[in-house]
Amino acid sequence: MNKNENTVHRGTLTVSVTSAEGALPIENATVTITGADAANSDFTVTKYTSRDGVTPTISLPAPSYEFSQSPETPYAGFSSFDVDVYAANYYRKKIYSVSVFPGVNSTLPVSLVPYSRYVPENNMPQDSGSIDIEGGISEGEK
Amino acid sequence: MIDFPVIPEKIVVHLGAPGDNAENVTETFQNYIKNVASSEIYPTWPREALKANIYAQISVALNRIYTEYYRSRGYNFDITSSDAYDQVYVYGRDIYGNVAEIVDEIFTSYIKKRGVVEPLYAKFCDGVQISCNGLSQWGSVDLAKSGKTALEILQYYFGEDIVLVENVPIENVLSSAPPVSLKEGDSGRDVELAQRRLNRISTNFPGIPKIANTDGFFDGSTKNAVEKFQEVFGLTVDGIIGTATWYRILAVYTAVKNLYDLNSEGIRYSELSTQLESELKRGSASVGVVILQYYLNYIALFVPTVQSTKRDGVFGPNTENSVKSFQKTYGLNETGIVDRALWDKMQNIYYGLVSSQDFTFREGVTLPYPGRILREGLRGEDVRTLQNYLSFLYGKISGLLPVSTDGVYGEQTAAAVLAFQNALDLPNKTGRVNALTWDAIVSIYEDIYVGGFVNERQFPGYVIGG
Numbered sequence: 001m002n003k004n005e006n007t008v009h010r011g012t013l014t015v016s017v018t019s020a021e022g023a024l025p026i027e028n029a030t031v032t033i034t035g036a037d038a039a040n041s042d043f044t045v046t047k048y049t050s051r052d053g054v055t056p057t058i059s060l061p062a063p064s065y066e067f068s069q070s071p072e073t074p075y076a077g078f079s080s081f082d083v084d085v086y087a088a089n090y091y092r093k094k095i096y097s098v099s100v101f102p103g104v105n106s107t108l109p110v111s112l113v114p115y116s117r118y119v120p121e122n123n124m125p126q127d128s129g130s131i132d133i134e135g136g137i138s139e140g141e142k
Numbered sequence: 143m144i145d146f147p148v149i150p151e152k153i154v155v156h157l158g159a160p161g162d163n164a165e166n167v168t169e170t171f172q173n174y175i176k177n178v179a180s181s182e183i184y185p186t187w188p189r190e191a192l193k194a195n196i197y198a199q200i201s202v203a204l205n206r207i208y209t210e211y212y213r214s215r216g217y218n219f220d221i222t223s224s225d226a227y228d229q230v231y232v233y234g235r236d237i238y239g240n241v242a243e244i245v246d247e248i249f250t251s252y253i254k255k256r257g258v259v260e261p262l263y264a265k266f267c268d269g270v271q272i273s274c275n276g277l278s279q280w281g282s283v284d285l286a287k288s289g290k291t292a293l294e295i296l297q298y299y300f301g302e303d304i305v306l307v308e309n310v311p312i313e314n315v316l317s318s319a320p321p322v323s324l325k326e327g328d329s330g331r332d333v334e335l336a337q338r339r340l341n342r343i344s345t346n347f348p349g350i351p352k353i354a355n356t357d358g359f360f361d362g363s364t365k366n367a368v369e370k371f372q373e374v375f376g377l378t379v380d381g382i383i384g385t386a387t388w389y390r391i392l393a394v395y396t397a398v399k400n401l402y403d404l405n406s407e408g409i410r411y412s413e414l415s416t417q418l419e420s421e422l423k424r425g426s427a428s429v430g431v432v433i434l435q436y437y438l439n440y441i442a443l444f445v446p447t448v449q450s451t452k453r454d455g456v457f458g459p460n461t462e463n464s465v466k467s468f469q470k471t472y473g474l475n476e477t478g479i480v481d482r483a484l485w486d487k488m489q490n491i492y493y494g495l496v497s498s499q500d501f502t503f504r505e506g507v508t509l510p511y512p513g514r515i516l517r518e519g520l521r522g523e524d525v526r527t528l529q530n531y532l533s534f535l536y537g538k539i540s541g542l543l544p545v546s547t548d549g550v551y552g553e554q555t556a557a558a559v560l561a562f563q564n565a566l567d568l569p570n571k572t573g574r575v576n577a578l579t580w581d582a583i584v585s586i587y588e589d590i591y592v593g594g595f596v597n598e599r600q601f602p603g604y605v606i607g608g
Contacts, residue, residue: 013236014376020443022394023401024499025347052349052374068184071270071280077184089498098236104185105239107376109173113445116494 009102011062011078015047015055017085017110025053026112029087033058036080036097043081062102077101085110147208147261149250149312154449155231156219160212165447166219166467167233172393175200176237176245181230182266183279185238191286192244194295197306198264198277201253202229205263218449218463229266233446239376246377246386250318251308253296261307264300276300324383326365331567334358334539336383338586339395340367341593344600346398347374352596352603358540363603402592404440408496422480426457434480437492438464444495447471508584516559516575520551528575531587532558538590541565 017029028048035043040061047055061079068077078099086092090112098108153174158164169177178199183192206212206221206228213220223231252261269278277299285295296304309318320332337356344350350370353363365381372379375390383391422430432455442450442464448471451464462478468488469476480488508531512524526549536542536558542565545558560573566582575583596602 016374016376020401021397023346023397023443050349052347054374065186068186069283071268077186095234095236101184101186101238105376106185106236107239107242108236110234111446114495114498116491116498 009062009064010059011100011102012057012059012105013081013083013098013100013108014057014105015049015083015085015108015110017049017053017055017087017112019090019112019114021111022109025049025051026087026090027051027053029053029085029090029110029112031055032084032086033060033081033098034084036082037076039063040079040081049087057105060100062100062104065102068101083108083110085112087112089115091115146259147204147252147307147310149204149310150207150220151313153203153207153221154219155233156212156217156222157231157233158222159224159227160215160217160222165470166449167446168442168449170393171203172245172249172389173237174203174231175249176242177231177233177235178203178229179241179245180235180237181232182225183241185241187283188286189240189244190290190292190295191282192241193248193292194277194282194286195266195279196241196244196248197251197253197292197296198266199229200249200251201261201264202266204252204261208261243377243386246389247384249389250310250312251306252310253300253304254307255301256303256305262300262304264296319385319388323385324360324388326360326362326381328360329358331358331565333360333364333383336388336391337364337367338589338593339391340364340371342589343371343391343394343398345592345595345597346401347371347394348597348600349374351601352594354603356538356590356593366601399589401443404436404443405496405499407436408440418480418482418485421482422457422485423478424457424459424462427455431455431457431461434485434488435461435464437488438468440492441468441488441495445471508588511577511580516551516580518551518553518556518573521549523549525549525551525555528559528580528583529555531583532562534587535562535583535590539565539586 013033015031017026017031018024019026026049030046030048032044032046035041043061045058047058049055060081063075063077063079067073067075078101080097080099083095083098093110093112095108095110100106150171152168153171154166154168155174156164156166175196179196182199183195203221221228253264254260254262265274265276266279267274267276269280277296282295285298290298293306312318324333324336334356337353337358340350341353341356344352344367351363351366353367355361368383368387369379369381371391372387375394377387377390419430422434435451435453435455438448439450439453442448447467449464449467451461465480466476466478472487474484509527516525516528526547529545529547529549532542532545533547536544541561543558543561545555556573559575559579560571562583563571563579568579568582570576570579
């Protein structure tokens with residue numbers, strides 16, 4: 001993709017961080033967005049979620065509109081970013097290849113699994129620690 | 143098989159080809175379609191092309207559910223995430239705002255052939271690398287650019303004899319979206335319902351200001367709440383409740399209420415013995431199964447690969463699947479049998495999730511149906527409880543009458559109950575309280591009561607000292 005194209009066109013991304021199927025917003029999560037394609041390889045930005053669990057709307061570079069209007073174009077119709085989400089007391093999560101199109105406002109819903117703060121009476125190790133969501137599911141990969 | 147297609151509340155998606163040893167995840171149907179649409183097509187395409195493709199995606203999913211395509215073959219999911227078998231679904235992916243709004247508007251519609259009931263298996267492919275006897279995704283872009291509507295595009299690919307079925311009922315939902323958008327200055331029952339739901343949501347999402355009067359009049363404070371809701375949930379911010387905003391409010395409200403209900407219920411179970419008496423497996427029916435199903439559903443709320451189960455106290459295939467999904471998630475053998483070790487593990491995880499929440503539990507505010515129909519001539523504590531609820535609601539929803547809380551079901555109470563039944567347009571307008579009326583009263587009471595909790599730093603809906 002051509003860098004000039006990149007500076008002209010923008011799309012936006014809002015990251016919404018919750019747990020319990022969207023019922024509990026997570027405040028103050030750290031959301032770091034880094035470029036995942038050649039044109040944005042040095043791009044990085046960090047935002048924090050509000051008390052409603054959402055980041056501000058983040059403007060991101062995107063390729064020209066025409067590249068997503070027909071199947072055969074020289075460049076991909078979207079730009080790609082990786083998103084790392086971290087909040088105290090929750091398992092960290094990374095989402096790969098989030099795509100941004102010119103003029104489109106996207107939302108990335110991120111559902112986090114909480115750490116256990118419960119210590120069983122019989123002193124067994126805390127079980128929630130063994131959740132392996134990352135290993136079981138390929139997050140956002142296409 | 144069900145008689146007529148309904149829009150399911152949730153759909154279980156297998157993350158792989160049918161025979162793959164992959165996990166299942168449960169999604170609301172609305173979110174599932176948003177995900178598929180964001181995975182299958184580009185959001186920069188013309189609106190009519192997007193709509194045509196989304197109608198096809200909805201129809202494919204509903205066809206799989208309606209015909210029980212996978213379930214009847216012994217699988218424990220409704221559809222796969224594979225485009226070789228169904229349509230692409232990418233767990234946890236980003237959702238395009240314009241696509242999501244179209245889905246919120248049309249997810250209660252599907253394509254069918256004239257004269258049949260079944261949703262069309264509306265096959266599609268990209269039309270470049272793969273062509274098929276169905277909709278071409280890239281072809282739909284060109285047709286839309288030449289001025290064709292979504293329906294015309296669908297007719298072009300699937301024949302003139304297809305029709306769109308609209309406003310299909312949603313499973314477990316009695317209130318479909320009002321036919322016209324609600325805006326400032328409007329009034330009525332739909333406005334009132336939306337106001338109560340917004341207040342309930344804002345108890346969990348404190349950036350949304352409280353609506354001071356949930357009296358069914360769409361005032362400035364309602365508009366503020368709608369705008370903030372739209373901002374938080376990525377909708378077009380216009381302060382108007384159209385179909386998309388209506389269904390998004392409903393979806394968030396359902397999630398918030400579900401969490402609240404599961405939390406309140408936990409208090410009841412905490413008083414029961416939580417030791418496992420004997421192994422639980424297929425065919426078991428005991429208090430143990432009730433608690434097991436509760437643990438599973440609670441864990442499923444937080445851990446996406448654990449499947450929820452029906453809460454019927456019977457250890458059937460559904461519960462067995464749920465137990466296996468738990469075992470799979472935590473790296474255990476998928477036996478489907480709950481022994482002491484598994485029970486303890488499940489309990490620890492449950493307590494872990496409860497402990498992780500910062501919420502302060504408010505004592506369960508409502509009581510279950512007393513088990514007898516309340517009518518004129520009766521007296522007792524259950525009558526007094528009913529009167530307390532009705533007095534609380536009086537003045538907060540329109541059309542109600544005042545009632546004294548004397549524990550005697552006289553003419554005045556009967557009139558107040560009838561007024562409630564009329565105000566909500568319940569099927570039985572009798573002035574007597576059966577389970578349905580009781581649950582309706584309790585549900586609204588709870589919405590208004592819980593919806594009234596004001597968080598720190600939250601705009602309370604009125605000016606303090608004003």
